[in-house]
Amino acid sequence: MIWSNAITSSPAKGDRFLFHVLRSFAGIAGILVVGILTFLVSESLPAFQQIGITAFVTDPSWHPTEGTYNLLPMFIGTMYATIGAVTLATPLGILTALFCQYYAPQAIASGYRAFIELLAGIPSVVYGLWGLVVLVPLIADLRPPGPSLFAGILILTIMIFPTVTLVSLSALQQVPKEYIQGATALGCTRWSMIRQIILPNTWPGILTGVTLQTGRAIGETMAILMVCGNVVQYPSSLFDPIRTLTANIALEMAYATDTHRASLFLTGLFLLTIVIVVIMSTQQARSNQAYG
Amino acid sequence: MRTPRKTPTPYIASAYSTRNIALCCDPDPLIQTRDLSLSYGNHQAIKNISLTIHRGCLTAIVGPSGSGKTSFLQCLNRLTDLLPDCTVSGRATIENLDILSPTIDVLQLRRRIGMIFQKPNPFPMSIQKNLEFPLKEHGVTATHLIQERIQRALMDVGLWNEVKDRMDTSALRLSGGQQQRLCIARALVLSPDVLLMDEPCSALDPLSSGTVEDLIFSLRGQYTIIIVTHNLAQAHRIADYVGVFWSQAQAGELIEFAPTHAIFEHPQQDLTAAYINGIRG
Amino acid sequence: MDKHSLFTYDMLSTTIIWTVAGLLGCLFFWLLGDLMRQGIPHLSWEFISEPPANAGRSGGITSILVSTGLILLICMVVALPIGLGTAIFLSEYTAETHPLATFTGRSLDVLASVPSIVFGLFGNAFFCQLLGLGFSILSGGLTLACMVLPILVRTTEQGFRALPLEYRTSAAALGLSKRATLIHLLLPAAIPALVVGFILGLGRAIAETAALIFTSGYVSRMPTSLFDSGRTLSIHIYDLSMNVPGGDQAAYATALVLILCVLTLNSLAQWMAKHWTYTRRMNI
Ligand SMILES: Nc1ncnc2c1ncn2[C@@H]1O[C@H](COP(=O)(O)OP(=O)(O)OP(=O)(O)O)[C@@H](O)[C@H]1O
Ligand SMILES: [Mg+2]
Numbered sequence: 001m002i003w004s005n006a007i008t009s010s011p012a013k014g015d016r017f018l019f020h021v022l023r024s025f026a027g028i029a030g031i032l033v034v035g036i037l038t039f040l041v042s043e044s045l046p047a048f049q050q051i052g053i054t055a056f057v058t059d060p061s062w063h064p065t066e067g068t069y070n071l072l073p074m075f076i077g078t079m080y081a082t083i084g085a086v087t088l089a090t091p092l093g094i095l096t097a098l099f100c101q102y103y104a105p106q107a108i109a110s111g112y113r114a115f116i117e118l119l120a121g122i123p124s125v126v127y128g129l130w131g132l133v134v135l136v137p138l139i140a141d142l143r144p145p146g147p148s149l150f151a152g153i154l155i156l157t158i159m160i161f162p163t164v165t166l167v168s169l170s171a172l173q174q175v176p177k178e179y180i181q182g183a184t185a186l187g188c189t190r191w192s193m194i195r196q197i198i199l200p201n202t203w204p205g206i207l208t209g210v211t212l213q214t215g216r217a218i219g220e221t222m223a224i225l226m227v228c229g230n231v232v233q234y235p236s237s238l239f240d241p242i243r244t245l246t247a248n249i250a251l252e253m254a255y256a257t258d259t260h261r262a263s264l265f266l267t268g269l270f271l272l273t274i275v276i277v278v279i280m281s282t283q284q285a286r287s288n289q290a291y292g
Numbered sequence: 293m294r295t296p297r298k299t300p301t302p303y304i305a306s307a308y309s310t311r312n313i314a315l316c317c318d319p320d321p322l323i324q325t326r327d328l329s330l331s332y333g334n335h336q337a338i339k340n341i342s343l344t345i346h347r348g349c350l351t352a353i354v355g356p357s358g359s360g361k362t363s364f365l366q367c368l369n370r371l372t373d374l375l376p377d378c379t380v381s382g383r384a385t386i387e388n389l390d391i392l393s394p395t396i397d398v399l400q401l402r403r404r405i406g407m408i409f410q411k412p413n414p415f416p417m418s419i420q421k422n423l424e425f426p427l428k429e430h431g432v433t434a435t436h437l438i439q440e441r442i443q444r445a446l447m448d449v450g451l452w453n454e455v456k457d458r459m460d461t462s463a464l465r466l467s468g469g470q471q472q473r474l475c476i477a478r479a480l481v482l483s484p485d486v487l488l489m490d491e492p493c494s495a496l497d498p499l500s501s502g503t504v505e506d507l508i509f510s511l512r513g514q515y516t517i518i519i520v521t522h523n524l525a526q527a528h529r530i531a532d533y534v535g536v537f538w539s540q541a542q543a544g545e546l547i548e549f550a551p552t553h554a555i556f557e558h559p560q561q562d563l564t565a566a567y568i569n570g571i572r573g
Numbered sequence: 574m575d576k577h578s579l580f581t582y583d584m585l586s587t588t589i590i591w592t593v594a595g596l597l598g599c600l601f602f603w604l605l606g607d608l609m610r611q612g613i614p615h616l617s618w619e620f621i622s623e624p625p626a627n628a629g630r631s632g633g634i635t636s637i638l639v640s641t642g643l644i645l646l647i648c649m650v651v652a653l654p655i656g657l658g659t660a661i662f663l664s665e666y667t668a669e670t671h672p673l674a675t676f677t678g679r680s681l682d683v684l685a686s687v688p689s690i691v692f693g694l695f696g697n698a699f700f701c702q703l704l705g706l707g708f709s710i711l712s713g714g715l716t717l718a719c720m721v722l723p724i725l726v727r728t729t730e731q732g733f734r735a736l737p738l739e740y741r742t743s744a745a746a747l748g749l750s751k752r753a754t755l756i757h758l759l760l761p762a763a764i765p766a767l768v769v770g771f772i773l774g775l776g777r778a779i780a781e782t783a784a785l786i787f788t789s790g791y792v793s794r795m796p797t798s799l800f801d802s803g804r805t806l807s808i809h810i811y812d813l814s815m816n817v818p819g820g821d822q823a824a825y826a827t828a829l830v831l832i833l834c835v836l837t838l839n840s841l842a843q844w845m846a847k848h849w850t851y852t853r854r855m856n857i
Contacts, residue, residue, distance in 0.1 A: 018752050022666060023673070025658025029722055030677035036695045036719075043698050092593060099594040114596065119601055121839045123780035125807045126828045129814045130604050133611075133821050158604070161597070178640065189583035213685070219688025221783035222807075226815060243830050246690045246783070253697065253787045268694040272687060279686045371655045374745055376668055402748030409746075413739040415758055425757055475743075482747065 020093055034177065040269040047262035048178040056263070062232045064252070064260035071267060073234050077242035081224060082217040085156030090210050092157070093164030098194060100165075101172045113169070120162035128226035131155040136227055143239040147229030150238040155223045160213040167209025171202040204285075211282040215275045245271055294521075299554050313510050315536045322347040322516050323486065325370065328382035328541075330372065337363040339543035340382070343535055352527035352552070353520045355537030356567070360544025361520040364537070365488045367391075368518070369405040370398050386486070403430055406479030410491040412471035414463035414478070418524065419455050422463045422474060423481050430482055445481040449473040449507055469500025473507060480511075489519040493526065505530065524568060528556055608832070612825035620826055625793050628817045629809065632676060636795035640710060640803025641779065643796060644789055647714025648721060648778050649771065655718075656725030656774075657767060661755065663726070664733035665741075685723035689784040692720050696788035708802040713789025719772035720784060727854050729781055732766020733759060765849040776838040779831070782807040806831045 050067050059070040096116070100109045126246055131151060140146030183193040229241025230251060243251075249264050256264055301392035323345040330338045345351050351363045364370075368391060371453045372378045384391040391401065415422050423442045432438055446452040455466070465476055479487060488561060489508065493501040509530045511517060521527050528532050534556075535549040548555065548564045559565040619633055626632030659677065667674040696716030706712045736759055744754040782805075790802030791812055804812070810827050813820035 015751050022658045022662040025655050026662040026677050029659040030680045033680040037696050040700045095590050095593045099590045103590050121835050125782045125810050191583040191586040215686050221690045268691045272691050399748040407746035414744040429749050429753045
């Protein structure tokens with residue numbers, strides 16, 4: 001911000017030294033993403049060369065030890081789980097945020113909020129544990145086998161719901177007080193005020209939160225791995241077990257070699273690309289909104 | 293050269309309104325600027341300022357808001373370096389040193405030319421640390437020397453008795469006037485030749501403002517002082533020379549520079565006269 | 574719409590919102606209640622002070638706590654200087670529009686959203702294989718260091734940016750060097766932000782599992798050096814619940830310990846962010 005001129009004219013040796021040290025630290029931090037990308041690309045190169053990119057969608061199945069590498073079922077699994085969780089968590093999160101902001105009495109609202117903040121901090125492996133021990137047996141009673149896409153969607157929903165709520169809540173809190181006063185003065189009911197005035201003004205903030213959580217859901221590994229059953233297949237119903245891309249990496253990385261290993265890195269590269277695209281599109285949407 | 297006036301009675305700033313000495317310091321050029329101009333990006337803030345500041349004198353700079361007074365001061369201690377898009381041209385010298393030269397030791401220059409800001413800005417540290425830290429950075433490390441200088445500076449600004457028992461408390465707990473005097477002490481402790489003061493009294497209440505004004509006046513003679521002020525009465529009371537800045541076509545220019553009595557009694561420029569009378573009336 | 578149906582909608586929405594909030598509250602109480610009910614009986618001093626026995630079903634988690642501590646230590650020892658240096662560089666030494674600043678800023682934004690399993694892949698390829706560190710506490714700690722860097726940098730950077738500009742100008746006017754201003758003036762004033770960033774980073778690191786499975790590994794023995802593989806609390810939970818029949822009790826108890834750590838860190842960070850900056854503002 002400042003000092004940038006003075007750097008060139010400063011005679012103090014120590015200053016220049018410190019500047020160079022700090023700049024190289026910033027360089028390391030900046031180059032890290034490039035480094036990660038480079039490693040993913042170079043490690044997955046054998047997969048490109050020896051298997052070819054089309055094989056990942058055209059091969060008959062995922063049996064890397066036998067040379068078949070179809071990732072499509074797992075991609076579909078990831079997508080189903082993510083879409084399911086985001087579709088469930090978004091309305092729930094928004095409703096809960098509305099509850100805290102406009103419906104609950106002060107004391108309940110702040111207690112509820114603190115509770116949600118607590119939940120947002122719980123590690124995913126703990127949600128996975130609970131899902132595995134409590135939720136999966138319940139689902140098994142309903143429709144065996146238990147570990148399933150459904151369990152995955154529920155656990156992911158439970159995981160991302162607190163953050164969706166918190167983001168929506170902070171978007172709600174940024175609505176100018178005058179809007180609310182104006183609406184109240186006109187004698188609107190609470191719901192029509194929310195429908196007509198609050199939600200139209202907050203959806204960009206909420207949308208940003210939802211997209212970020214979509215990224216998180218795509219990348220989530222542990223909880224999904226623990227409750228989804230990890231069978232590589234196209235699910236024919238909600239209650240079929242599935243395997244996601246992330247779970248696949250976690251399960252097979254330990255023993256994978258050669259092209260198998262390379263194809264896991266390729267999966268990682270693919271995941272990273274999706275998440276970056278999702279994040280970038282949010283930022284793009286936000287800056288369009290700011291200027292447009 | 294000249295003896296400083298007797299120590300003023302505190303809190304009665306109006307004691308000087310009856311001052312009758314025309315000029316109390318001998319002309320002895322210390323700082324000279326020639327065609328000094330400054331731009332922020334494409335916007336020229338000051339244009340062709342040429343003036344001479346005399347050693348030991350108190351020079352007041354007055355003028356309407358935005359006429360470039362602060363910018364002018366910041367050229368003299370190269371604080372303009374901190375602003376990335378700020379360019380300075382022309383010449384400015386202190387004794388024979390070229391202030392604007394890219395090769396001079398800026399830190400040393402700024403030690404020689406202290407600056408006091410409008411808003412008191414002590415560091416968030418103890419009173420002791422506020423004074424000790426700049427000293428140490430300028431190579432004074434012997435404890436007794438540091439202590440001696442700190443005490444003298446605090447005495448000079450009349451703060452010693454007020455703070456000597458709480459040197460280790462935060463400087464931010466002092467009152468506004470005390471903070472401003474501490475900032476002056478912080479500049480004095482480095483034994484500068486010149487003090488640049490940018491509206492040093494305008495953020496203070498009338499009483500503290502009076503105290504600080506008295507302090508500034510008492511420093512006259514020992515230090516060369518350039519003070520920016522919006523208070524013409526204050527300029528009249530304490531200054532030897534007055535420079536009037538005026539923005540003409542956006543850029544600030546020096547429209548008149550003369551000894552105080554000349555400015556106030558026989559202004560040469562209509563603008564100056566109008567400005568002075570406008571404030572009076 | 575007539576007045577009557579407006580009121581019907583309002584009633585309906587109020588009912589729905591209260592029901593949803595109530596049900597979700599119950600769901601999460603059920604979850605937390607389960608954790609406590611199953612975990613607390615298993616918690617004891619021995620659980621903390623003894624090494625795991627019988628694949629973790631009995632015994633305690635001492636060696637796991639030690640490994641976790643060591644991994645966090647490595648993570649922070651590496652991330653802290655880089656994070657602090659980057660934050661200072663971004664806030665004090667470059668214009669926000671400078672190419673290096675925008676590049677680093679963008680990279681950090683992307684880094685913040687990289688899935689943790691991808692960090693795991695990178696750590697495995699770079700630290701374990703290329704640098705030859707193998708499955709070790711060192712590899713795990715370094716991988717986590719990459720992961721917590723964005724949060725550390727962003728929090729600290731904001732702390733520096735929040736400092737009044739006058740600090741810099743008045744220090745410069747006294748002829749102080751940038752280095753002195755930084756070390757004696759800005760850094761002490763920005764310490765609270767640094768501490769908050771540090772704690773948030775720790776919280777994120779301690780909760781991490783996926784990035785560690787194939788970098789630090791899951792050997793549950795007491796580590797004797799940083800080159801040993803070490804199992805963290807979160808991996809212990811995963812392993813107990815997935816691979817050890819009858820390990821649920823111990824998994825729940827470990828989960829309680831983990832949650833306790835995370836919550837303590839989070840509330841500490843929140844308290845500091847609120848309290849510390851507040852008192853500072855008051856002083857100025
Ligand atoms: N950092 C800056 N960047 C861009 N323009 C600036 C900057 N500082 C001052 N200016 C502009 O330069 C001109 C002169 O400003 P300056 O602060 O020197 O005036 P001033 O006489 O000190 O005013 P005041 O009496 O209000 O303090 C103004 O038009 C101002 O807008
Ligand atoms: Mg000014």
